[in-house]
Amino acid sequence: MVFPHVTPGTAYRTCRGLSLLLSLLLLLSAGCAKQPTTTLMEVTAYCGCSSCCGWERGSWAYLKLDFWNKYVSSGPQQGASYSGRTASGTYPREPQQGFFSLDSLQRPWMIPVRVLLPWKFLPSDGTIAADTAYYPFGTRMYVPDYGWGTVEDRGSAIKGPTRIDIFYHSHRNALQWGRRRVNVTIERQ
Structure with missing residues (x-):
């Protein structure tokens, strides 16, 4: 069957585009x-909680009166504010x-x-x-x-x-x- 409107250059570009599309589809289906x-x-x-994460309420610097604040109670950051993050x-x-x-x-x-x-x-x-x-x-x-x-x-x-x-x-x-x-x-x- 002959297609008069298809030139050899058009057929080559179409074939190259299809092969590129198929290789991309194969890559996506195989997964990376x-x-x-x-x-x-x-x-x-x-x-x-304080027993699992090592914090305590209040600081001895304030005689534990700031009980709403949380501080790290042990480790290298002892005394630092505890954020919970x-x-x-x-x-x-x-x-x-x-x-x-x-x-x-x-x-x-x-x-x-x-x-x-x-x-x-x-x-x-x-x-x-x-x-x-x-x-x-x-x-x-x-x-x-x-x-x-x-x-x-x-x-x-x-x-x-x-x-x-x-x-x-x-x-x-x-x-x-x-x-x-x-x-x-x-x-x-």
Whole structure:
């Protein structure tokens, strides 16, 4: 079949464009991200209370009369003001499952909250503290019975590639988690 309006130069450009489009499609479908790895880790939990994070109310310089202020009680920053932020500068948080999850079926009273408050509608990652020499800030991890979390913090007792801390809002939930050895899925960036 002969197409009179197609010249050899036009056919070449069309073929080159199609091959470029197909190679781009192949690259996008194959993905550029590294495959997630699973590692057996020792996972402990912490919360924002003074016994977990090492802060105290009031300063002895003011005879503890400024009880509304929080100060670091130990370590190299002892006496400095405590802000509650993580090492990466964010506020710690627990993972939120989002509206389209099994959590909405298990806790149906959260459905109106997630519908009326748009920031509760979408899922969000929790805060994980890890050794940033092995897992830089922003590394995503999946911890069974906790959910997805992002490395946003580090701690003095967290050393090595097999040790992380997960954040809970309540001290009771952190104590209930305790110390576990679980298989953690790690998504490298």
